[in-house]
Amino acid sequence: MGVEIQVDDLTKSFGKQVIWRDVSLTVPAGEICVMLGPSGTGKSVFLKALIGLLKPDKGSIVIEGTDIATCSEKDLYEIRKLFGVLFQDGAMFGSMNLYDNVAFPLREHTRKSESDIRNIVMEKMDLVGLVGAEDKLPGEISGGMRKRAGLARALVLDPEIVLFDEPDSGLDPVRTAFLNQLIVDLNAQIDATFLIVTHDINTARTVPDNIGLLYHKHLAMFGPREMLLSSEEPVVRQFLNAQRIGPIGMSEEKDAGDLAAEEGQELPPLPPIPLQLDPSNGIPRRSQREPGGWCREHGVTPPPGSFEGQFASVASSP
């Protein structure tokens, strides 16, 4: 079913360095959210705060009635069982084969027999297409396979919330397309709440139900996919369309001179909003909205050409 994460007024700093302040958002139960932001804006720190690995200075993170920003270690230990996490670097144990890596959380957190563990591990290996690679060491496989192994491990405890930190970094475009399809199919199948940090604009535009953007120490915007993809807000528009013109510069913020030089330059029109990626069996996910639904409800005219034609995903091509 998935559970909701309610974040209110969250602020985090390291010493004098404020990472972000007053972040408030609701990650809806069972939906897919993507969090974007320039490098170093604290996306990984945000995910770590959500699982209680880093304590915020202020604010609350409420999951099933427990505020993990202030709860006891014992409550945190229980809440963490709801999570599956795919870390940015895969975080595999290099000396363990894939089977033992994936089995690790089960051996650590449950009292299941080895035969039960085998069933669960093989089911998840099958889900991510890694059956046959159980005996390989992480160093012997490709980056894409390591990501999938990390995903299998994130799923063994049947999480209600899955956090993905750049699942697609370092993957080629075809592997990224397969991984995106896998994420959508998984969400349809296990119905958990997904939060994905990514730099891949195509992923951000086609996979999630909701998009957030962290920029300049705050949450610039968070909401339904169509809301951000039709937004004229300069930072959102620049980031979601990968443009150089806008407030974001090479070192996060442009100075006044650079911005003044851009004045009067015409922005290219917003590109069409693509269709959202469907599960490969064609049955919409429970949280999936109909194409153009948000725009219609809010009286927003989407850019010309939006929602037309089939999004050319790898899985849907012959």
Ligand SMILES: Nc1ncnc2c1ncn2[C@@H]1O[C@H](COP(=O)(O)OP(=O)(O)OP(=O)(O)O)[C@@H](O)[C@H]1O
């Ligand atoms: N444990 C820590 N102690 C001190 N500073 C930290 C710690 N973890 C992260 N930071 C700082 O917080 C800032 C945000 O880091 P974070 O890793 O969350 O960025 P990010 O948005 O995930 O970037 P990227 O897209 O490159 O992965 C950085 O300036 C980093 O140096």
Ligand SMILES: [Mg+2]
């Ligand atoms: Mg990061």
